[in-house]
Structure formats: C-alpha cells, structure tokens
Amino acid sequence: MLASALDLIGRTPLVALDRVHSGPGRIVAKAEFLQPGGSVKDRAAKAIVLAAREDGRLKPGMPVVEMTSGNMGAGLAVVCAALGHPFIATMSAGNSTARARMMEGLGARVVLVPQVDGTPGQVTGADVAAAADVAAQIARDGGGYYVDQFNASEGIVAHETTTGPEILEQFGGPVDGWVAAVGTGCTFIGVARALKAANPATLCAAVEPEGSEPLAGKKVEKARHIVQGTGYGLVPPHWDTGLMDLSLTVTDAEVEYWHRQLAVMEGLYVGYSAAVNVCAAAKLLRSGRLKVDATVATVLCDTGLKY
Ligand SMILES: Cc1ncc(COP(=O)(O)O)c(C=O)c1O
Structure with a gap:
C-alpha cells in the first residue's frame, strides 16, 4: 500500500507504440498521463516542493504560488493537498479551462491572466510572462x-x-534516441542526461512547433500554435545546448493527425505535446540517422481530457 498521493507520482509504465509506427525501428513512451495530476509535471512539482520543505524555504502550512499552463498547477495542487499547503495558480486565460477546473477541484485558487498576444488555445511566451508576473506579485x-x-x-x-x-530499467538497457x-x-x-550517461551515443532531439524554433537558432516567426505547455518561443534558462544533438519541427496539422492516430490506433487519449513527441520520434526513425532496428524513447x- 502507498502512503499518499505523493507516492503515485513517477514509476509510470513504458508502452510500445507499434500500431501508430510499425517501423523502421520502434517508439516506446512513458505513460506520464497516468500520474495523479494527469501529466509529466507531477514529477517536477513533487521534487521542487519537497526540496523547499527540506531546506526551510517552504514552512509547514505556507501558501505555494505558481504560474502554470495547467499541468504544473495540477501537479502542485496534488502535492499541496497531500502536504497541507494552500495553493494559488496563475494561468493564461488562453489555456483550456478544463485545467482550471481540475486545479480548483483539488482545492487551488486559480487566477486567470488575460492574454497579451495569443488567442484561446494558442498561448505565447508573452502570455506566459504576464501570468508569471502576477504569480510573483501574489507570492x-x-x-x-x-x-x-x-x-x-x-x-x-x-x-x-x-x-x-525508469526508461533504462523498463526498456532493459540504453535506447538509441x-x-x-x-x-x-x-x-x-x-532525461537526456540520464540516457547519455548510460549510452553517450543516444541521439537526443528537442522538438519545436514550426515557426517557433529558438532552440534551432531561428527567429520566432509564428508564436501561436496548438501545443499548450511547450514551444514558448524562448530558450529556457537552464537549457544545455550540449545535450541537443538535433532539433525537429512539427506543424499543427501533423499534431492534429498524430493526436487522432494515438487515440484510435493505440487507445491512448493523450494531449497535443504527446502527439508532438510521437510524430517527432517517427520522423527521427525515418530520417536514416539511426539504425533500422533503433528504439526511440x-x-x-x-491526458487528452485536459483540453
Ligand atoms: C502538456 C505539456 N507537455 C509538455 C510540457 C513540457 O515539459 P517541461 O516543462 O518539462 O519541458 C509541459 C509543461 O508544462 C506540458 O504542460
């Protein structure tokens, strides 16, 4: 038996996607949508809150505040509920309202911040910066x-x-990409650090929406896209260029296509960034840069229920 919802975070299964991609090679994916907050962000939420409690930056009962596209907020709402902290989330009004409902359902207060230059469903870096300013002010x-x-x-x-x-253990050794x-x-x-530590030859590709490709060194020409939670048109503060062997690009139409294929061919009703990742994994396997029986993780x- 697990002690609390905190222990439901992590240890997600690794699933093969052999129906949407039948070769060359194989795509394997961590089912991050199975975590209690419904996303990959539960892991960061748990780690950051536990570290802050450990070193005294976060005292028992103290409110926690964060800007979120909804997923970090859901993860933090889970962690804060389990540890007894009030939680206040600021979110761009352009993110789907299903995310606000989930956070509120978990006891959080959600402050919606008007969009700067995005449109509903298409959240830009400027929209995120505005939500972050409000969060810092509230804190x-x-x-x-x-x-x-x-x-x-x-x-x-x-x-x-x-x-x-977990990928290395569940796959049974190093992956190729x-x-x-x-x-x-x-x-x-x-993940790139862990995979390259096990096999320095693991090819690591960052994926960006077409037109918003600062990691590829390009000027942002199209800030709006449908992939909420990613592709903000900025290089993140902790970005480590040495880990990125290449970057790949996906279009909104490709994202819609793979989102649908994952649902009807795999039975995986996931969100748009998951579709981005699987589309890019298939592109990498077809690019000829990896051996024909390569595995890309x-x-x-x-979950797709958040949209
Ligand atoms: C749906 C979704 N996919 C992907 C990511 C990207 O994760 P990371 O912040 O670790 O780059 C996020 C982050 O919020 C997200 O919400």
Whole structure:
C-alpha cells in the first residue's frame, strides 16, 4: 500500500507504440498521463516542493504560488493537498479551462491572466510572462512560496533521477534516441542526461512547433500554435545546448493527425505535446540517422481530457 498521493507520482509504465509506427525501428513512451495530476509535471512539482520543505524555504502550512499552463498547477495542487499547503495558480486565460477546473477541484485558487498576444488555445511566451508576473506579485504580497518552475533546477534532477533511469530499467538497457517537446526543458534535459550517461551515443532531439524554433537558432516567426505547455518561443534558462544533438519541427496539422492516430490506433487519449513527441520520434526513425532496428524513447506528457 502507498502512503499518499505523493507516492503515485513517477514509476509510470513504458508502452510500445507499434500500431501508430510499425517501423523502421520502434517508439516506446512513458505513460506520464497516468500520474495523479494527469501529466509529466507531477514529477517536477513533487521534487521542487519537497526540496523547499527540506531546506526551510517552504514552512509547514505556507501558501505555494505558481504560474502554470495547467499541468504544473495540477501537479502542485496534488502535492499541496497531500502536504497541507494552500495553493494559488496563475494561468493564461488562453489555456483550456478544463485545467482550471481540475486545479480548483483539488482545492487551488486559480487566477486567470488575460492574454497579451495569443488567442484561446494558442498561448505565447508573452502570455506566459504576464501570468508569471502576477504569480510573483501574489507570492510577494501574500508571503507565499513562489515555485518559479523555469528557474528551479529540482525539476531537472527529478527527470534525471526518475524518468531517465525508469526508461533504462523498463526498456532493459540504453535506447538509441530520445525526443521531447520543451516547456521549461526539465523533461528533455533531465532525461537526456540520464540516457547519455548510460549510452553517450543516444541521439537526443528537442522538438519545436514550426515557426517557433529558438532552440534551432531561428527567429520566432509564428508564436501561436496548438501545443499548450511547450514551444514558448524562448530558450529556457537552464537549457544545455550540449545535450541537443538535433532539433525537429512539427506543424499543427501533423499534431492534429498524430493526436487522432494515438487515440484510435493505440487507445491512448493523450494531449497535443504527446502527439508532438510521437510524430517527432517517427520522423527521427525515418530520417536514416539511426539504425533500422533503433528504439526511440519519448513521453506521453498528459491526458487528452485536459483540453
Ligand atoms: C502538456 C505539456 N507537455 C509538455 C510540457 C513540457 O515539459 P517541461 O516543462 O518539462 O519541458 C509541459 C509543461 O508544462 C506540458 O504542460
């Protein structure tokens, strides 16, 4: 028996996606949507809050405040409920309202911040920056602990010490490739470090929406896209260029296609960034850069029920 919801975070199964991609090679994916907050962000939420409690930055009963696209907020709402902290989330009004409902259902207070230049369902870097400013202000005014996920290194450590090693253990050894869409970059960076430590030849690809490709060194030409939680048109503060062997691009139409294919061919009703990751994994396997029987690992970031 597990002691609390905190212990439901991590240790997600690794699932083969042989129906949507029948070769060359194989795509395997961590079912991150099975965690209690419904996304990959539960891991960072747990790691950051536990570290802050451990070193005294977060005192018992103190409010926790964070800007979120909804997934970090859901993870924090789970962790805060289990540990007895009030939680206040600020979110761009452009993110889906299903996310606000889930956070509120978990006892959080949600402050919706008007969009700067995005549109509903299409959240830009400027929209996120506006929501972050409001979160920092609320934390300052109310004596809360500001999580600041983009600058908290514990999120990276969480993936380096859990998600990455889980992939290696569940697959039964090193994989040939790793792809992930990038929000804070914690997932990509942490897992890439673990996989490259096991096999330096593991090819690691960051995935960006077409037109919003700063990691590829390009000027952002199209800030709006449908992949909530990623592709903010900025290089995250902890970005480690040495880990990115290549970058891949996906279009909104490809994302819609793979989102549907994952649902009807695999029975996996996941979110758009999961579709981005699987589309990019298939592109990498077809690119000829890997051997024909290569395995590429990725993450199914969140459930499709949040959209
Ligand atoms: C749906 C979704 N996918 C992917 C990510 C990216 O994860 P990371 O912040 O670790 O880069 C996020 C982050 O919030 C997300 O909400």
